[in-house]
Structures are given as C-alpha cells and as structure tokens.
Amino acid sequence: MTTLFLTHAACLEHDTPEGHPERADRLRAIHKALSAEQFAPLVRDESPRGALEHISLCHTDHHIVEMRHLSPSSGIVYVDGDTSMSPGTFEAALRGVGGSTRGVDAVMKGEAHNVFVSTRPPGHHAEITKPMGFCFFDNAAIAARYAQRQYGIGRAAVVDFDVHHGNGTQDIFWGDRSVMYCSTHQMPLFPGTGSAGERGEHDNIVNAPLASEDGSEKFREAFDTLILPQLERFSPELIVISAGFDAHYRDPLASLNLKAEDFAWVTKRLMEVADKTAGGRIVSVLEGGYDLQGLMESVAAHVGALMEA
Numbered sequence: 001m002t003t004l005f006l007t008h009a010a011c012l013e014h015d016t017p018e019g020h021p022e023r024a025d026r027l028r029a030i031h032k033a034l035s036a037e038q039f040a041p042l043v044r045d046e047s048p049r050g051a052l053e054h055i056s057l058c059h060t061d062h063h064i065v066e067m068r069h070l071s072p073s074s075g076i077v078y079v080d081g082d083t084s085m086s087p088g089t090f091e092a093a094l095r096g097v098g099g100s101t102r103g104v105d106a107v108m109k110g111e112a113h114n115v116f117v118s119t120r121p122p123g124h125h126a127e128i129t130k131p132m133g134f135c136f137f138d139n140a141a142i143a144a145r146y147a148q149r150q151y152g153i154g155r156a157a158v159v160d161f162d163v164h165h166g167n168g169t170q171d172i173f174w175g176d177r178s179v180m181y182c183s184t185h186q187m188p189l190f191p192g193t194g195s196a197g198e199r200g201e202h203d204n205i206v207n208a209p210l211a212s213e214d215g216s217e218k219f220r221e222a223f224d225t226l227i228l229p230q231l232e233r234f235s236p237e238l239i240v241i242s243a244g245f246d247a248h249y250r251d252p253l254a255s256l257n258l259k260a261e262d263f264a265w266v267t268k269r270l271m272e273v274a275d276k277t278a279g280g281r282i283v284s285v286l287e288g289g290y291d292l293q294g295l296m297e298s299v300a301a302h303v304g305a306l307m308e309a
C-alpha cells in the first residue's frame with residue numbers, strides 16, 4: 001500500500017528570529033532524511049493551500065481574520081512571547097492546513113493507506129481563539145473535523161506524542177464526544193496543561209503525563225496500559241497523529257529521552273489500532289522536533305513504519 005508524503009516550499013518561508021528552534025532547517029533536514037533510497041517508494045505531492053472555511057471548523061473567524069491582519073509585509077511581528085509572523089507565515093500556515101485536508105482526502109478516497117504531512121509552522125498549541133507556542137492553526141484538529149464534515153466519519157481520534165501537551169487540540173475537542181484526544185507529554189513543561197485529571201466533558205481526553213528522564217519504558221507503558229486500550233474501545237474511523245519528535249533524547253527543549261526506535265514502535269502500535277477500527281487510515285502531521293539529527297532519525301523511523309502498512 002501507499003504512503004503519501006506532502007510538503008510545500010512555502011513552508012520554508014515562515015521566518016523566525018535568529019536562534020529560534022522552530023526554523024526552516026527542520027524541514028530541510030526531514031527532506032534530506034527522506035531522500036534516502038529506502039524512501040523511494042513514497043508518493044510525493046505538494047501540500048495545497050488550505051481553505052479558510054476548513055480552518056473555521058476549529059477556530060473562530062475572529063482568530064483567522066486576526067492572523068491575516070497581523071501578517072507583516074516585512075520584518076517579524078510577535079503574536080506571543082515565542083510565536084512570531086514573517087511575511088511568509090500566513091501562506092506557510094495555510095499549506096499546513098491544506099496538507100491536513102489533502103491527507104484526509106487521500107486516505108478517505110483510498111488513494112493512499114496513510115500520509116505524512118511535513119509542514120511548518122506546527123499546530124497543536126493553537127487554541128480556538130488564539131495562536132500560541134509557535135502555532136497558528138491546529139492542523140491535526142482540522143484534519144479530524146474535516147474528515148467528519150466531508151466524509152461523514154463518526155468518530156475520529158488525534159494521538160499526540162509530541163513532548164509538549166497539545167493544549168490547543170484539547171481546547172478544541174474538550175466538549176466534543178465524537179473526537180478522542182490522547183497525549184503523552186513531559187510534565188512539568190510548557191504549556192502546563194495535560195494532567196491526567198483533565199479528561200474532557202465526555203471522558204474523551206486521555207492525558208498521560210510523563211516525567212523528565214522517563215525514557216522508552218515509561219513511554220511505551222503509557223501507551224500500552226492507558227492510551228491504546230481506550231483508543232481501541234473508542235474505535236476511531238480515522239487516526240490523526242500529532243507527530244512531534246521533541247521527545248528524542250537529543251532535543252534541546254525537553255528531556256524525555258526517547259530514541260528513534262520508540263517512534264517506530266508507537267507508529268506501529270497506532271497502525272494496529274487503525275487496521276482494526278479505521279481501515280488502516282492514518283494522517284500524520286508534523287509538530288515539534290528541534291534537534292536536526294534527532295529529527296532526521298525520528299522521522300525516518302516514523303515514516304519507515306508507516307510504509308510497512
């Protein structure tokens with residue numbers, strides 16, 4: 001079966017301040033890693049520009065208008081302490097949204113078994129009404145809602161193994177029983193949300209916080225004992241992955257100490273659930289991952305696993 005890889009050159013044009021960890025070189029590193037011989041079977045395509053009406057499935061119109069309004073014609077403007085916009089940011093963010101919806105189209109139409117969307121800026125910290133933590137629009141959440149609206153999917157899941165908690169995704173689905181959000185993340189760490197007691201209005205949120213230095217064993221245990229059983233019971237018809245690779249031991253922003261093979265492992269476990277309940281359909285979107293070597297190894301492990309479908 002086919003794994004589709006989506007990206008767009010516009011995502012290199014979201015400029016962040018000198019020394020900022022979320023930088024265009026991240027995508028260049030990923031594309032270099034995926035140029036290796038073993039990834040030749042990937043079907044590669046450009047991420048289209050996402051539609052504003054699809055962003056509004058998860059965000060207020062005010063937020064969307066504000067982002068366009070704040071978009072500078074030159075230089076860089078800050079929208080919070082560590083999140084900024086350059087002239088290319090809005091277009092880059094739209095390509096992330098378009099990658100999500102195009103990815104959903106591909107798996108729903110049977111064009112691909114699964115999809116990896118390599119775009120930036122990331123999305124999972126963007127809340128319903130505001131940008132946050134390098135993020136503007138929540139690509140993973142938009143993928144889930146778009147699948148529901150466009151294809152009549154009843155239950156969708158977003159599984160987030162980025163080392164930070166996806167407060168934005170949790171915010172969007174807090175009162176929505178039709179979407180399960182599951183997350184492993186280091187705690188305490190930015191953004192501060194994601195305790196096990198935060199379960200949503202319908203027990204549809206599964207937070208599995210981990211401690212600094214917890215490593216592979218605790219990470220896998222969290223999936224095996226907490227996330228995967230609840231996910232399987234929920235029986236999603238589509239799994240969206242918020243694929244952040246900043247839990248890798250080399251990453252400068254966290255210290256969860258995972259290895260590349262842990263990302264292959266979790267990907268395969270999620271594929272097993274997807275095979276049982278979702279016809280194998282997985283749309284994986286890039287979130288964090290800030291050490292270039294760690295990112296290359298981790299994405300290669302993740303995409304390599306997806307290709308084994």
Ligand SMILES: [Zn+2]
Nearest residue numbers: 162164246288
């Ligand atoms: Zn992160």
